[in-house]
Amino acid sequence: MNSDTPKAVVLMSGGMDSCVTAAIARRTYQVAALHASYGQRTEKRELESFHKLADHFGAFSRLTVKLDYFAAIGGSSLTDKRLAIHDADLSNKDVPNTYVPFRNAHFLSIATSWAEVLGARKIFIGAVWEDSSGYPDCRPEYYEALNKLIALGTKPETDISVETPLIYQSKREIVKRGVELGAPLHLTWSCYRDSDLACGVCDSCALRLRAFQEAGVDDPIAYATKPEYARI
């Protein structure tokens, strides 16, 4: 990689999906690493993972933003401590209470503004539709509409688009892809609960553990409890 290598902004939450996404982006692009805290319970843990991952991927720039207003807006168990984080029910297909209203649009707006100033033509996000929690802002059509909005809402000479390399993959495939690419999954944090060890039973832990179990790979992070979730 040198200064002629094209640039990409990579959204990195600190979780598994964005880690694998960054590993994919890094093969072709210089990485500008973007992290947004929004008053979620685990923001400190996620930020630690973000910085370790940005170091690992040799990010040429990093931007961390704190969106305090999400706490004022409320409406999600991730940002409103009066709402409980439920244990996982992976058979439930409703939008879960961890949904943060229209959250990804905030992150992607920041990524687009930054990309326009940096001269980056790609934005990577680890959105996963299949096998995901059912968040509406993870579906493929959402990203098609977003790319149209970006084309219309930036300067005429700007050419930025959002890439979602994992969107059609299952979580099991994402684990396998991460292992193949040597992605540093041991540095990631996925749990929705703020404790020393990942809880193993929230939606996010359950999806992650099931993915590792189905992929036949040991999850390198530590859990308070490690139930068996695999369907196969």
Place this chain on the structure above:
Amino acid sequence: MNSDTPKAVVLMSGGMDSCVTAAIARRTYQVAALHASYGQRTEKRELESFHKLADHFGAFSRLTVKLDYFAAIGGSSLTDKRLAIHDADLSNKDVPNTYVPFRNAHFLSIATSWAEVLGARKIFIGAVWEDSSGYPDCRPEYYEALNKLIALGTKPETDISVETPLIYQSKREIVKRGVELGAPLHLTWSCYRDSDLACGVCDSCALRLRAFQEAGVDDPIAYATKPEYARI
């Protein structure tokens, strides 16, 4: 108006266009007033105007957010003090250096998240395409694409759309509309420069003064200098 009156989130910068937009929204909706500061030079003046306008329109809720990260991103003379605010050249059709990359998407993402939690089905923004500064995120197609994004990115039972009642109006028509509706234009602040009086010569002052002159109406705010801009 009573508690059955439907709710709308109204983006209020403190300027003339959003003031007239709020006056339009107020006829049908209870107003939830949203203001975003983003490190622009005049944020204090704009915020003062916002609160006076929110009082005037009897806002049932107000949300003020501070998006500090725009200063870190840079790229605009409004947020980067190393770039000069040029005096107006109303014949120039290029995107001016006051353009803040992809700015409106940030504001509208916040408005959408808030509307979803409040149960508001409309978001009002005073975007003006004709006779505007040539910002790409003020064009009608941009709002069509945004409404599609909102439909796809929110919960299935949510039905939120963005209204741009002034988008096809000239600034002259907006002044006339504001006067007809009794909008409190004396409470607004439009100037891009941070001084005691509006400068009268930046792009925003020039567009405003020309509009009042063409409408044959006295602008009720004070200016340091008041050039003649009218084309007619």
